[in-house]
Amino acid sequence: DVKVTQSSRYLVKRTGEKVFLECVQDMDHENMFWYRQDPGLGLRLIYFSYDVKMKEKGDIPEGYSVSREKKERFSLILESASTNQTSMYLCASSFQGPIETQYFGPGTRLLVL
């Protein structure tokens, strides 16, 4: 079974803090993705990565950065957390190729105060 794990299920941070969300997959997938999910807006793509040290902006990259130093790990970084980044963050991974299923982690619910 494919397993995508996220470091925290719930996180509470203060405005201005630097926040790291970690995602690890165990299926040797080339592609990894970060989405955020908000009521009324659905899931939106923040960043994705095709390979180690590669990163591409998604639809809403502002205020975020990412790091992929190892194939199995993809980190989302909030350089200076703001209240409008309070959200559910979902990580996903897939094999390379446009027809591959994406597998999602359980999500991290982040509250920025």
Next chain:
Amino acid sequence: KQEVTQIPAALSVPEGENLVLNCSFTDSAIYNLQWFRQDPGKGLTSLLLIQSSQREQTSGRLNASLDKSSGRSTLYIAASQPGDSATYLCAVGRGADGLTFGKGTHLIIQP
């Protein structure tokens, strides 16, 4: 820019009914279409993936169809059960660039 719309936004039906969830998309140049299930506070579980060259996929009581030219997909659930209660999400594949999601249909199956 691709837009994905799901109708209805919410649906409540008695147990045992067959039901159809609808998904439409604005750009027919898609690689695939996926249907996911999401339980409250949880991640997404992939239900069915239809490649752009396919017309339908089936898994158990679920059947998904794809009409790329008209920009539509349907998810058919046969003999619904209370355990089917969840939010169902349709997502269009943009190649390796991730997925574009609809806002989901919140389904409640009444025992």
